[in-house]
Amino acid sequence: MTMMDTPRGEIEVRQHAVIAGLEKPSGAITWPPAFAVGGVAKRCLDFSMALFALLVLSPLLLFVILAIKLTSPGPVFFGHERVGFGRNTFKCWKFRTMCVDADRVLSECLASNPELRAEWDATQKLKDDPRVTRLGRVLREYSVDELPQLFNVLLGDMSFVGPRPVVDAELVRFGDSAPLYLSARPGITGLWQISGRSDTSYSERVQLDAQYVTRWSLWQDVMIVLKTVPVVLGARGSY
Secondary structure: OOOOOOOOEEEEEOOOOEEOOEEOOOEEEEEOOOOOOOHHHHHHHHHHHHHHHHHHHHHHHHHHHHHHHHHOOOOOEEEEEEEOHHHOEEEEEEEOOEOOOHHHHHHHHHHHOHHHHHHHHHHOOOOOOOOEOHHHHHHHHOOHHHOOHHHHHHHOOOEEEOOOOEOHHHHHHHHHHHHHHHOOOOEEEOOOOOOOHHHOOHHHHHHHHHHHHHOOOHHHHHHHHHHHHHHHHOOOOOO
8 A cells, every 4th residue: 555545544655755844764654744844934934924915915806806707707716626735635726717617618629639638638738728718818927816825825725835736636647756745735836936837847847846845945935935026927937
């Protein structure tokens, strides 16, 4: 039995056993780890920063809510299940940027276009996504659609900085790096965000997530947040 087979309890992870940012020798470890990468210090910083950001950005949030309601039928928010620390699942919130029948549109698009199917299979993204609304493209370009994840940070599901939030089915693509991903809270931003965002390959994103966890420090988090600002404003690698 492996960690990928058992979401909780005692398991053996023979490779890359890194918990709470500290490298451990190979061998049996307890799953899940007692604390996420960064521990209490990182959690306190996350909570304070998320609360401050929500207060400062509240006028923008209200404007986006109104704009979505006026330009597209359907809900304002979209919650998609993601897997996080200890393999616990949670609803990762975003402003809705797609049409309400997005699943049908995607299925029809992939079935009729082999090139888009290949792109989707390789990256789980489409550069020219037919599901995205006109307003949604603007929100995505400047990562405004991800602002509701500040509530995920307050609730403790996510961190300001961390690995990319992924669905449980994607963990198999992480290989031996899966325990690293599951020892941290997913982040609103991270090394992938400042290293090309959607322009990076899937394997590169996995490597960046593993690198973040193994080399974690508060200083690294601060630097990633500072570097995220010009990346987002410049809309580099966003779609």
